Amino acid sequence: MAENRKSPSGQGEKNNRRDFLNILLSGGFVAWFTSLLFPVFKYLEPPEIEEVKVTSVKIGAVEEMEKDSGKIIKFGNKPVIVVRNPTGEFVAFSAVCTHLDCIVQYKKEYGQIYCACHNGRFDLSGRNVSGPPPFPLKKYGVTIKEKEVIVFEEAS
Numbered sequence: 001m002a003e004n005r006k007s008p009s010g011q012g013e014k015n016n017r018r019d020f021l022n023i024l025l026s027g028g029f030v031a032w033f034t035s036l037l038f039p040v041f042k043y044l045e046p047p048e049i050e051e052v053k054v055t056s057v058k059i060g061a062v063e064e065m066e067k068d069s070g071k072i073i074k075f076g077n078k079p080v081i082v083v084r085n086p087t088g089e090f091v092a093f094s095a096v097c098t099h100l101d102c103i104v105q106y107k108k109e110y111g112q113i114y115c116a117c118h119n120g121r122f123d124l125s126g127r128n129v130s131g132p133p134p135f136p137l138k139k140y141g142v143t144i145k146e147k148e149v150i151v152f153e154e155a156s
Protein backbone atom coordinates (compact mmCIF):
# COMPACT_ATOMS: atom_id res chain seq x y z
CA MET A 1 0.00 0.00 0.00
CA ALA A 2 2.74 2.42 0.93
CA GLU A 3 4.39 1.71 -2.38
CA ASN A 4 1.16 2.66 -4.22
CA ARG A 5 1.08 6.14 -2.67
CA LYS A 6 4.65 6.80 -3.63
CA SER A 7 4.17 5.71 -7.19
CA PRO A 8 4.57 8.54 -9.70
CA SER A 9 0.98 8.24 -10.95
CA GLY A 10 -0.52 8.24 -7.38
CA GLN A 11 1.57 11.27 -6.35
CA GLY A 12 0.44 13.22 -9.39
CA GLU A 13 -3.22 12.47 -8.68
CA LYS A 14 -2.76 13.59 -5.05
CA ASN A 15 -1.12 16.82 -6.21
CA ASN A 16 -3.97 17.48 -8.64
CA ARG A 17 -6.51 17.05 -5.85
CA ARG A 18 -4.44 19.30 -3.57
CA ASP A 19 -4.16 21.96 -6.27
CA PHE A 20 -7.88 21.73 -6.93
CA LEU A 21 -8.67 22.12 -3.23
CA ASN A 22 -6.23 25.04 -2.94
CA ILE A 23 -7.89 26.82 -5.86
CA LEU A 24 -11.35 26.10 -4.43
CA LEU A 25 -10.40 27.41 -0.96
CA SER A 26 -8.62 30.48 -2.38
CA GLY A 27 -11.64 31.33 -4.52
CA GLY A 28 -13.93 30.86 -1.51
CA PHE A 29 -11.72 33.11 0.60
CA VAL A 30 -11.71 35.83 -2.08
CA ALA A 31 -15.51 35.60 -2.41
CA TRP A 32 -15.94 35.75 1.38
CA PHE A 33 -13.56 38.71 1.71
CA THR A 34 -15.30 40.57 -1.14
CA SER A 35 -18.69 40.00 0.51
CA LEU A 36 -17.27 41.65 3.65
CA LEU A 37 -15.80 44.66 1.83
CA PHE A 38 -18.70 45.35 -0.53
CA PRO A 39 -21.12 46.67 2.12
CA VAL A 40 -18.33 48.78 3.65
CA PHE A 41 -17.57 50.45 0.32
CA LYS A 42 -21.28 50.86 -0.41
CA TYR A 43 -21.69 52.58 2.98
CA LEU A 44 -18.74 54.93 2.37
CA GLU A 45 -19.84 55.91 -1.13
CA PRO A 46 -21.80 59.21 -0.99
CA PRO A 47 -25.38 58.95 -2.28
CA GLU A 48 -26.21 60.54 -5.61
CA ILE A 49 -28.12 63.78 -5.08
CA GLU A 50 -29.68 65.48 -8.04
CA GLU A 51 -28.98 69.20 -8.15
CA VAL A 52 -32.15 71.22 -8.59
CA LYS A 53 -31.89 73.59 -11.54
CA VAL A 54 -33.12 77.03 -10.51
CA THR A 55 -34.33 79.22 -13.36
CA SER A 56 -36.01 82.06 -11.42
CA VAL A 57 -36.27 83.36 -7.86
CA LYS A 58 -38.90 85.65 -6.30
CA ILE A 59 -37.17 88.20 -4.09
CA GLY A 60 -40.17 90.02 -2.65
CA ALA A 61 -42.47 92.93 -3.34
CA VAL A 62 -41.24 96.00 -5.22
CA GLU A 63 -41.85 98.30 -2.19
CA GLU A 64 -39.69 96.10 0.05
CA MET A 65 -36.53 97.32 -1.66
CA GLU A 66 -35.60 100.99 -1.39
CA LYS A 67 -34.39 102.96 -4.38
CA ASP A 68 -30.58 103.28 -4.55
CA SER A 69 -29.94 100.05 -2.64
CA GLY A 70 -28.76 96.54 -3.28
CA LYS A 71 -29.00 93.11 -1.76
CA ILE A 72 -27.50 89.69 -2.22
CA ILE A 73 -29.89 86.81 -2.87
CA LYS A 74 -29.34 83.09 -3.33
CA PHE A 75 -30.03 81.90 -6.85
CA GLY A 76 -29.85 78.16 -6.34
CA ASN A 77 -26.37 77.82 -4.89
CA LYS A 78 -25.05 81.00 -6.52
CA PRO A 79 -25.02 84.50 -4.98
CA VAL A 80 -26.68 87.20 -7.08
CA ILE A 81 -26.68 90.93 -6.37
CA VAL A 82 -29.92 92.78 -7.08
CA VAL A 83 -29.66 96.57 -7.26
CA ARG A 84 -32.52 99.02 -7.40
CA ASN A 85 -31.03 102.14 -8.95
CA PRO A 86 -31.96 105.73 -7.93
CA THR A 87 -34.69 105.88 -10.61
CA GLY A 88 -36.30 102.69 -9.26
CA GLU A 89 -35.24 100.20 -11.95
CA PHE A 90 -33.95 96.77 -10.97
CA VAL A 91 -30.78 95.11 -12.29
CA ALA A 92 -29.20 91.84 -11.22
CA PHE A 93 -25.74 90.35 -11.68
CA SER A 94 -23.69 87.49 -10.37
CA ALA A 95 -22.30 88.63 -7.02
CA VAL A 96 -19.03 86.79 -7.62
CA CYS A 97 -16.24 89.19 -8.56
CA THR A 98 -14.53 88.29 -11.83
CA HIS A 99 -11.10 88.93 -10.32
CA LEU A 100 -10.68 86.41 -7.50
CA ASP A 101 -14.27 85.38 -6.67
CA CYS A 102 -14.98 87.69 -3.70
CA ILE A 103 -18.59 88.68 -3.13
CA VAL A 104 -19.40 92.17 -4.38
CA GLN A 105 -21.78 94.70 -2.78
CA TYR A 106 -23.67 97.82 -3.81
CA LYS A 107 -21.99 101.06 -2.66
CA LYS A 108 -24.51 103.86 -2.47
CA GLU A 109 -21.83 106.57 -2.24
CA TYR A 110 -20.24 105.47 -5.53
CA GLY A 111 -23.49 104.41 -7.20
CA GLN A 112 -21.57 101.31 -8.26
CA ILE A 113 -21.08 97.67 -7.42
CA TYR A 114 -17.95 97.38 -5.33
CA CYS A 115 -15.57 94.56 -4.47
CA ALA A 116 -13.86 95.17 -1.16
CA CYS A 117 -11.13 92.59 -1.73
CA HIS A 118 -9.03 94.67 -4.16
CA ASN A 119 -11.12 97.79 -4.68
CA GLY A 120 -12.74 96.58 -7.89
CA ARG A 121 -15.74 98.46 -9.25
CA PHE A 122 -18.53 97.70 -11.71
CA ASP A 123 -21.13 100.11 -13.06
CA LEU A 124 -24.85 99.37 -12.93
CA SER A 125 -24.71 97.62 -16.28
CA GLY A 126 -22.18 95.16 -14.79
CA ARG A 127 -19.13 96.49 -16.67
CA ASN A 128 -15.79 96.43 -14.88
CA VAL A 129 -14.85 100.11 -14.66
CA SER A 130 -12.06 100.24 -12.10
CA GLY A 131 -9.59 98.02 -10.26
CA PRO A 132 -8.35 94.56 -11.17
CA PRO A 133 -11.56 92.74 -12.29
CA PRO A 134 -10.85 91.64 -15.88
CA PHE A 135 -14.43 90.95 -17.03
CA PRO A 136 -17.94 92.30 -16.51
CA LEU A 137 -20.30 90.58 -14.06
CA LYS A 138 -22.67 87.97 -15.46
CA LYS A 139 -26.07 89.59 -16.02
CA TYR A 140 -29.36 88.17 -14.74
CA GLY A 141 -32.80 89.25 -15.89
CA VAL A 142 -35.30 91.01 -13.62
CA THR A 143 -39.01 91.22 -14.19
CA ILE A 144 -41.95 92.39 -12.09
CA LYS A 145 -45.13 90.31 -11.99
CA GLU A 146 -48.04 91.38 -9.79
CA LYS A 147 -45.74 93.72 -7.81
CA GLU A 148 -43.38 90.82 -7.15
CA VAL A 149 -39.72 91.12 -8.22
CA ILE A 150 -38.47 88.01 -10.00
CA VAL A 151 -34.84 87.38 -10.94
CA PHE A 152 -34.22 84.89 -13.74
CA GLU A 153 -31.28 83.48 -15.63
CA GLU A 154 -30.98 84.98 -19.08
CA ALA A 155 -30.31 82.72 -22.05
CA SER A 156 -26.67 83.05 -23.05
Ligand code: FES
Binding pocket: 097, 098, 099, 100, 101, 102, 115, 116, 117, 118, 119, 120, 131, 132, 133
Ligand atom coordinates in the same frame (compact mmCIF):
# COMPACT_ATOMS: atom_id res chain seq x y z
S1 FES B 1 -11.59 89.81 -5.96
FE1 FES B 1 -12.74 91.51 -6.53
S2 FES B 1 -11.28 92.97 -6.99
FE2 FES B 1 -10.12 91.26 -6.47
